[in-house]
Amino acid sequence: MYLDEIFAAGGPLAGVLPGYVPRAGQLQMARLVERGLLEGIHTVVEAGTGVGKSLAYLVPALRSGKKVVISTGTIALQEQLLTKDVPLVQRALGTDLRVALLKGRNNYLCREKLARLQRDTFVASSGAMEQIWDWARWTTTGDRSELAVQPGPGEWEQVDADADDCLGELCPFYDTCFYFQARERARFADLVVVNHALFFLDLAMGGALLPPYDFAVLDEAHQCESWATSALTSTISQRTVGRMLRRLNRYYTLDTAVEDELGEGMRRLGSRLAAVDQDRYPLSANAPARELLLELAPAFERAELWLDASWQSAYRGAFDQQVAERRRELCMRGIVAHRQALQQLQSAGDETIAWVERGEPGERHRICAAPCEVASFLQRALFERCESVVLTSATLAADGSFDYLRRTLGYEQAQECVAPSPFDYERQAGLYLAPPSLNPKSHDFARRAAALVEEALDRTRGRAFVLFTSYARMREVHRLVAARVAFPCRIQGELARSQLLSWFRRTPSAVLFATGTFWEGVDVVGEQLSCVIIDRLPFPSPGDPLVAARLRAIDSAGGSSFEEYMIPAAITRLKQGFGRLIRSVEDRGIVVLLDGRIQSERYGEAILRALPPARRITDLGEISAFLGDSTG
Structure with a gap:
């Protein structure tokens, strides 16, 4: 059966999906994906919101007769694939292929x-x-x-x-081990669903985690650079060293001198890292911390020598030669990993960047090292080795071009297309731009922006996300606005992310003040979310060590880091924020952008061209009429 028949109004998909409506962009994408799988070509598709990209790649994948790995950026999308989309396509195609979910161990x-x-x-x-x-x-x-x-x-x-x-x-539990059972299911599956963290860690480890596959589909592919960087990042912190020491204590009577030297060294390092009052900064900005790292190296070496000499005499419990040798190997691997991380941190230069960041709660600070770019790694490990890779997301192109994605991910040859959204943005979405004089860098921005936020919320009767690029600005504007509006307001941090979303969905006229994690992966259909307010153009922070290193690399090569990196990254992020608003053909909503630079700076025109074609709102007083409300 041809794809045109499968996706037709009277086709098999329509037979299993109530209310199915053919979408031109969905069929266009499915054709391109199937051609890529059949001919061994990489495929890149920006699938606008509402295209139905999951079905567009699942149908060709399940028809291919090959082993396919699908990697997603969010747990929600994994669950949607496994519980809804894959079973639906299997029923439509009349197949009974084996499907497995595999997570990190x-x-x-x-x-x-x-x-x-x-x-x-x-x-x-x-x-x-x-x-x-x-x-x-x-x-x-x-x-x-x-x-x-x-x-x-x-x-x-x-x-x-x-x-x-x-x-x-x-292990005595090997035959009933949950992890190895999951790996075994994945080994015999036709389709394996994973997340980006596991997919890119598998690439970094040379294919040690996933079974061999023929094709790879990377959904939410705009996140690939970030996840690939994470997979290649080495980390040292009090938590990682503490875990290593607890493991040694579990299996050995550990020499207290070894434990005390490492423990005290990490405590001194932690105090030194905290002396710089920043959430994220280059390691080079903290010279005393770099000196302490040099002092730590001999401590890890002594731990390695102790284990090599004492693994038998200090072993706890009944001694089994094979088990004891495996324990030694595992514990030695942890020590060596920390020694290698130290070496990477000390040799950071043009190709490797080292930085310090606040860790998760309870972790304080950690030191990280990663390559400045991941394109060359992905080219070798993924695009040259996998027969066909599909990259898709609602936000991949910048002003119709995939140059930014191609540079950051390293693929050279691919078929590319933008599959348009079926939504009528000119009718469904409005865009209000703040006056050109409203600059996020000005001292009175929060006060002036708060007045616009308050008026916009009054016009939309709440029902809004107010999204920020920094926690400090979020808290400042929330303090100025929350007490002045007659709508229930919450701010990120008051509850867990899932609880905040649940609260927002069930609370009439709710207003949520939030930052990065709510820019994407959030689906609120209907009038409950009728307004998305964005505080500023989401350029990457040039003060971020990784961003700064990538900007320097582009400029050193004779390029323009602002044009080639900053603007495309901001467009991708802004489109994600825009995408929170219109999730169905019935949705209507307003995007309010509080950054007047989009009208006053020359780059603003390029950014506006890349956004969905929403109707321009020139006065906040027009919002009520646009949304069809009688109030206002």
Whole structure:
């Protein structure tokens, strides 16, 4: 059966999907993807919101007869693929292919660690741990997402299937191991669904985590540069060293001199890192911290020498030669990884950037090192080795061009297209631009912007996301606005992200003040979200060490970092924020951009051209009429 028949009004998709309406962009994308899979060509598609890109790549993938890995950027999209889209396409095509979900191993429960913990402690140490023990009795997947309450990282660490604790086939629970069962299902599956974190870590490890595959589909591909960078990043922190020491103490009577030297060295380093009052800064800006790193190197070397000499005599518990040798290998791997990270940090230069950032709660600061660019790595590890790679997202092109994506991800030859959204943006969406004089860099921006936010919320009767590029600006504007509007307001940080979204969806006229994590991956259909207010053009921060390194590299090569990196990155981000608003053909809404530079600076025209063609609103007083409200 031809694709045109499958996607036709009376075709098999229409037969299993109530209310199915053929979409030209969806068929266009499906044709391109199928051609790429058949001819071994890489494919890049910007699929506008509403195109239905999941079905457009699933139909060719399931018809290909080859093993396909689909990688997504969000858990929500993984769940949508597994529980809705894949079963629907299978019914439409009359296929019964094997489909598997595979997550990173830290998401799975380790039966051996749990048994050892229960043997040593007898009673669960907390309410969360008691839930884990109860859950372990009935779970068939060991996937931590099944837990009603998510444990903290310190508690989950005690029972997770960490690679550096895994005995593999020597483990007494190997045959019933949740992680290896998931890997086995993936090995025999025709279609494997993973997330970007696992996909790019597999590339970084030379294919050690995923089964061999013929084709790869990367959904939400605008995130690929970030995830690839994360996979190639080495990290040292008090948390990583603490975990390494706890592992050594679990299996050995550790020399206190070794433990004290590393522990004290990391405490001194942590204090030195915190002396710079920034969330993220170049390691080169903290000379004393670099000196402390040099002092740490011998401590890790002494730990390695101690383990090599004492792994038998200091071993805890009954000694089994094979198990003991595997334990030594695993613990040695952790020490060596830290030594290699130190070397990478000390040799940072033009090709590698080292920086300091605040970690997760309880981690304080961590030091990271990563390559300045990932294009050459992806070219070698992915695009030259995989027969056909599909990159898709609602935001890939900048002003109709894929040059930015091509430079950052490293593919050379690909078929590219923009599949247009079926939504009528001129009728459904309005765009209000702040006056040219309103500059986010001015001292009175928050006060002037707050007045516009207040008026916009009055006109839309709440029902809005107010999105910011910084926490400080978010808190400042929230303080100025929240008490002055008659709508329920919440600010990011008051509740967990999922709880905030649930609150917003069920609360009439709700207003949510938020930052980066709410720019994408959020789906609120209907009039509950009728306005998205954006504080400024979302250029990457030039003060960010990685961004600064990439800008320098472009300029050193004779390019224009602002034109080639900053503007395309801002367009991608802005389109993601815009995409929160119109999610169906019935939605109507307003985007309010508070950054007047889009009208006063020469680059503003290029950014506006790249946005969906919304109707221009010149006065906030027009909003009520546009939304069809009688109030205002």
